[in-house]
Amino acid sequence: MDDRFKKQIQFIIEIDKIKSIFRKTCIFDGSRKENDAEHSWHFAMLAMILSEYANEPVDVCKVIRMALIHDIPEIDNGDVMVYKKSEADFENERRAAERIFGLLPDDQRDECLSLWAEFEERKTPEARFAAAIDRIEPVMQNYLNDGCAWKENGIKADRVMDTNKHIDAGSHAIWEYAKSMIDECKNKGLI
Amino acid sequence: MDDRFKKQIQFIIEIDKIKSIFRKTCIFDGSRKENDAEHSWHFAMLAMILSEYANEPVDVCKVIRMALIHDIPEIDNGDVMVYKKSEADFENERRAAERIFGLLPDDQRDECLSLWAEFEERKTPEARFAAAIDRIEPVMQNYLNDGCAWKENGIKADRVMDTNKHIDAGSHAIWEYAKSMIDECKNKGLI
Numbered sequence: 001m002d003d004r005f006k007k008q009i010q011f012i013i014e015i016d017k018i019k020s021i022f023r024k025t026c027i028f029d030g031s032r033k034e035n036d037a038e039h040s041w042h043f044a045m046l047a048m049i050l051s052e053y054a055n056e057p058v059d060v061c062k063v064i065r066m067a068l069i070h071d072i073p074e075i076d077n078g079d080v081m082v083y084k085k086s087e088a089d090f091e092n093e094r095r096a097a098e099r100i101f102g103l104l105p106d107d108q109r110d111e112c113l114s115l116w117a118e119f120e121e122r123k124t125p126e127a128r129f130a131a132a133i134d135r136i137e138p139v140m141q142n143y144l145n146d147g148c149a150w151k152e153n154g155i156k157a158d159r160v161m162d163t164n165k166h167i168d169a170g171s172h173a174i175w176e177y178a179k180s181m182i183d184e185c186k187n188k189g190l191i
Numbered sequence: 192m193d194d195r196f197k198k199q200i201q202f203i204i205e206i207d208k209i210k211s212i213f214r215k216t217c218i219f220d221g222s223r224k225e226n227d228a229e230h231s232w233h234f235a236m237l238a239m240i241l242s243e244y245a246n247e248p249v250d251v252c253k254v255i256r257m258a259l260i261h262d263i264p265e266i267d268n269g270d271v272m273v274y275k276k277s278e279a280d281f282e283n284e285r286r287a288a289e290r291i292f293g294l295l296p297d298d299q300r301d302e303c304l305s306l307w308a309e310f311e312e313r314k315t316p317e318a319r320f321a322a323a324i325d326r327i328e329p330v331m332q333n334y335l336n337d338g339c340a341w342k343e344n345g346i347k348a349d350r351v352m353d354t355n356k357h358i359d360a361g362s363h364a365i366w367e368y369a370k371s372m373i374d375e376c377k378n379k380g381l382i
Contacts, residue, residue, distance in 0.1 A: 001368065001371075005244075005364070005368070008240050008241060009368075011240065012233075012236065012237055012240060012241075012331075013219055013331070013335070015233075015236060016218055016219035016220070016233065017219075017220075018232075019218050019225070019229045020218070020220070020222075027207055027210050027211070028204055028207035028208075029207070029208075029211070031211075034210070035229070037228065037229040037232045037233065038210045038226070038228040038229060038232070040232050041209075041228045041229070041231050041232040041235075041259065042203075042206075042207065042228065044232075044235065044255075044259050045203065045206060045259055045260075046203055048256060048259065049199050049202065049203060049295070049299065050199060050203075053196075060252075061251075061252035061255070064235075064252070064255060064256075064259075065239060065255075068232065068235055068236055068239065068255075069236075104240070108240065140203075140204070144204070173196070177192065177196070177200075180192075
């Protein structure tokens with residue numbers, strides 16, 4: 001096994017740990033919390049199926065690759081709920097990204113770090129759309145589970161609206177859908 | 192919500208069930224069985240990182256999309272171990288693919304069915320490489336877990352070699368790596 005292949009295999013083994021990083025939201029049937037690997041898969045599927053609703057033309061393949069890698073840095077620090085994320089959390093994730101993508105050969109390390117940073121910064125059409133998709137899955141999960149994670153963590157409707165409003169920058173249609181679910185949860189007195 | 196969007200959302204909700212379809216193999220730390228969503232995510236990541244080892248030039252994005260959707264039909268019938276798969280199992284999966292992808296608007300249904308069938312038939316460079324990647328993850332899992340799923344299911348070394356030898360048609364380098372792991376398990380008396 002040459003050095004390049006060995007590094008790639010080490011990375012592939014390391015990222016298996018994402019299957020043990022659990023999020024605050026439940027899978028759609030409400031039976032248990034979802035982990036980051038499952039979320040990343042669903043995020044990629046949502047991107048594939050809903051790409052026609054992006055506000056701007058996007059390279060869907062790039063959005064899918066963002067979906068696949070975006071939560072890998074959580075291996076080192078766990079999942080922090082979007083409503084509770086601090087500057088220190090972002091800094092911890094950046095360090096984790098450098099460590100974990102740093103296991104790869106240099107060219108692939110740079111490619112993954114650049115893709116991850118692009119996603120985080122939300123300055124390109126792909127990143128804005130990916131950020132919208134990343135948020136619609138937990139909104140759907142809360143909607144289908146009577147606002148479960150929102151109630152458990154004391155998150156009120158105004159906060160949900162405010163934190164997720166950037167969905168609109170990626171997709172007006174998906175933001176309309178998100179708002180309708182949040183409004184329904186509010187009207188039912190769930191949040 | 193128009194009819195097209197409604198169909199897409201129904202599909203997205205339906206495929207969440209893949210998170211509850213458990214495989215025979217364990218995650219790398221051996222603590223529990225892996226589910227199909229986690230496997231599909233890892234498969235897509237492996238395809239992204241190891242595409243340079245495909246025997247023929249491949250459209251990596253197509254391989255990733257195959258990875259994401261390839262196990263969706265298992266929602267209806269559960270996971271059948273590759274060593275125990277019968278003609279009836281393939282027929283059941285085909286029917287499940289038609290039902291589940293059939294929830295989508297016609298154009299996306301046709302696209303997903305076609306991609307799924309291409310993967311199953313292994314006649315294109317992308318399908319041959321995807322089939323190799325789909326198999327390397329469980330070989331790695333068994334290698335890292337002392338042949339756990341092979342022992343549990345009474346699968347011997349010759350059978351493992353024979354069932355996985357099609358990896359070579361997708362990637363000679365990945366087949367060499369697979370063989371080295373299978374040989375080591377055999378030499379240790381694990382299978």
